[in-house]
Structure formats: structure tokens, C-alpha cells
Amino acid sequence: MTIVAIWCRHKDDHVIGVGPHIPWHVSSDFKRFKRITQGACVVAGQTTYETFPNRTLPNRRICVLSFDSNYEVSDPENHFVVTDIKDVKNINDTVYISGGASVYRAFMLSSLLMPDIVIDCCYQGDLNPNLKGDKVDISSCVEVLEQKYRQISNDYLEDNIVTRVLVKRGDFVDQNVIKHIINAIENKEDK
């Protein structure tokens, strides 16, 4: 299996949320996320899962990380709860780690679960000033990214967001997964 982390962070301060909200609205970012994760398995913390419209993402399986084993998902056929993060290793598929901050940290700071690939989207605009709540940042994950990963793609700029793909240094990475991700970013069909 391949573990891929995908996030969109604010330039410089690495903020990914304010309270439960993503503090920008860029529809091409949601579309890119959809193209990349289509048909695959998305891993999300309970807080992030509850921000998905109707607690779902069409055409994807969702692994919900929660410490509550009785947590009720919205679509038991396609969504499942994992209470021990190490069990993510048993998912027989490419998994896309999709936040929030506690989940990115749990993977990026773990020797066992560190993602093979990171899709690092960086928003260059201003944060929405009207949102209430604490800022949530992933600075510790970006430190790991800078030390342990190397960039293997171009920088793609679209709607004020720079997207780049990085792989863990020294590790073998499934080239089909890389190809799929780059094609999805470039909005091409897989061949």
C-alpha cells in the first residue's frame, strides 16, 4: 500500500484551518482533491469528517480516525472507524491522509506511518478574516517535509495555490501512484 498525505496550507505560517473551517475558498482546490482521491480511500480525523458535506465524499471510501469505537458513520457500507492508527497499514489500497492537523501530525511524525508521498498545496492569498476560532497549523509537519522529502514534480500554480509533489527520501515509491497524482493535478486522464 502507498500512504499519501494531501493538504492545503497557508504560505509562511502553515495554517490549515480556523476553528473547524478552511480559511479560504478556492473551488479548483476542491476539484483537484476530488480528481486525485477519486475511487480511493481517504483517511480523516473525526473533526474533519464532520465538515464533509453530509459527512461523505462520493466515490471514495472513508477511514474515520476516532477514539470512540462506537462512533456512527453516515454510510456504513463505505465508511469505517479506526481507533488504532496502526491499523491503517492493513488497508489494501492507496490511502490519502486528508487531515486535520492532529491526523497529519500523527502520520508525519511517526516512523512507522510516515507518508510515502506528500501533495503539498500552498495558498498564497490572505486568510478569510471573518472566521471565528483558533488557528490550526501544521508547522511541525512542514519541518519534517523539508528535512525528509524531495520534490519530484514541477510547481503548479492555479488560483493562487502552488501545488507540488514530494516523496520520502531514499524510499521506493509506486510509480503508478505518482503518475496518477501528476495526471490528476494536470487534469489529464490516466493512461
Ligand SMILES: NC(=O)c1ccc[n+]([C@@H]2O[C@H](COP(=O)([O-])OP(=O)(O)OC[C@H]3O[C@@H](n4cnc5c(N)ncnc54)[C@H](OP(=O)(O)O)[C@@H]3O)[C@@H](O)[C@H]2O)c1
Ligand atoms: N487545509 C486543509 O488541507 C485541511 C484539511 C483537513 C482539515 N483541515 C482543518 O483542520 C482542522 C481540524 O483539525 P483537528 O486537528 O482539529 O481535527 P482532526 O484531525 O480532523 O480530527 C481530530 C479527531 O480525530 C480523532 N483522532 C485524531 N488522531 C487520532 C488517532 N491517532 N487515533 C484515533 N483517533 C484520532 C480524534 O477523535 P476523538 O478524540 O473525538 O475520538 C480527534 O478528536 C479544521 O480547521 C479543518 O478545517 C484543513
